[in-house]
Amino acid sequence: NIMLKQFRDPLWEQLFLEALRNTSFEGVTGPVRFYDNERKANIMLKQFQNGEEVKVGEFNGVTQQLDLSKGQGICWPEGRGPPKDRTLQQFEHSHVNLAIYASLAATASCGIIMAAVFLAINIKYRNQRYIKMSSPHLNNLIIVGCMLTYSSVIFLGMDSRLTSEQAFPYICTARAWLLMAGFSLAFGAMFSKTWRVHSIFTDVKLNKKVIKDYQLFMVVGVLLVIDMGIMTTWQVTDPFYRDTKQ
Numbered sequence: 001n002i003m004l005k006q007f008r009d010p011l012w013e014q015l016f017l018e019a020l021r022n023t024s025f026e027g028v029t030g031p032v033r034f035y036d037n038e039r040k041a042n043i044m045l046k047q048f049q050n051g052e053e054v055k056v057g058e059f060n061g062v063t064q065q066l067d068l069s070k071g072q073g074i075c076w077p078e079g080r081g082p083p084k085d086r087t088l089q090q091f092e093h094s095h096v097n098l099a100i101y102a103s104l105a106a107t108a109s110c111g112i113i114m115a116a117v118f119l120a121i122n123i124k125y126r127n128q129r130y131i132k133m134s135s136p137h138l139n140n141l142i143i144v145g146c147m148l149t150y151s152s153v154i155f156l157g158m159d160s161r162l163t164s165e166q167a168f169p170y171i172c173t174a175r176a177w178l179l180m181a182g183f184s185l186a187f188g189a190m191f192s193k194t195w196r197v198h199s200i201f202t203d204v205k206l207n208k209k210v211i212k213d214y215q216l217f218m219v220v221g222v223l224l225v226i227d228m229g230i231m232t233t234w235q236v237t238d239p240f241y242r243d244t245k246q
Contacts, residue, residue: 049075093161101157108153115150119143135196137213138189141220145186152178165242172240180227188223192216 043059045068055071068074076082119140126136155175163171196211 045071047074095161096157096159104157105154108150111150112147115143115147119147135193135213135216138193138216138220141185141189145182145184145189148178148182149186150182152182168242169240172242173235176234176240177231180231181224184224184227185220188220189216191223192219195219 042061044055045057045059046053047056048054049072056074057066057068058070059066074082122131122136122139122143125131131139152175155171155178158171193216196216199211
């Protein structure tokens with residue numbers, strides 16, 4: 001107990017560590033030295049070659065140097081080289097398939113052309129009885145909405161390979177606004193026409209109140225204003241930007 005108390009004394013501890021630092025001799029396994037309370041010795045590196053252990057190098061623990069000239073050369077099976085000591089990371093950019101994008105863009109372009117033809121016919125023959133009864137002005141809104149929606153398909157398929165990185169945020173903005181405006185115009189106009197037909201056939205009064213086109217335009221305008229408010233808030237608080245995920 002007296003000896004244990006002496007070794008716990010800071011002075012004895014300091015003397016013991018000093019003796020370890022000054023210890024240096026040649027042992028069976030090589031030089032014996034202690035640095036930072038650890039033994040620094042030479043480490044012999046071996047490798048299995050043709051079923052036998054052969055020396056391929058030494059590591060000096062004092063000088064922290066690796067010497068591969070002391071021994072035979074390292075032999076890797078099938079010439080593949082040393083095994084990887086870390087996970088290999090490969091970055092691949094995901095792109096839209098060009099064939100699929102081209103087919104969808106061509107289909108959307110055909111839809112835009114057809115809508116433009118229908119718009120011209122609707123404007124030219126707007127005074128015809130059947131076209132006039134179907135509210136040609138609302139038909140124009142539906143057609144324009146469809147054209148904007150078709151246009152959004154072309155923008156939705158674009159990626160950084162087809163456009164520059166600087167223009168990509170603007171393309172993302174165009175996608176959202178075109179799809180929003182197209183859907184609001186087309187759906188809003190169809191909803192307004194359906195609402196007017198419903199009002200006509202459900203109103204059993206003799207003096208039916210006629211719903212004018214401007215009232216239907218107001219319904220479409222309200223829907224469009226609501227969507228524009230949402231999109232504007234989105235753009236101001238969290239604008240579109242390009243980000244790369246790994």
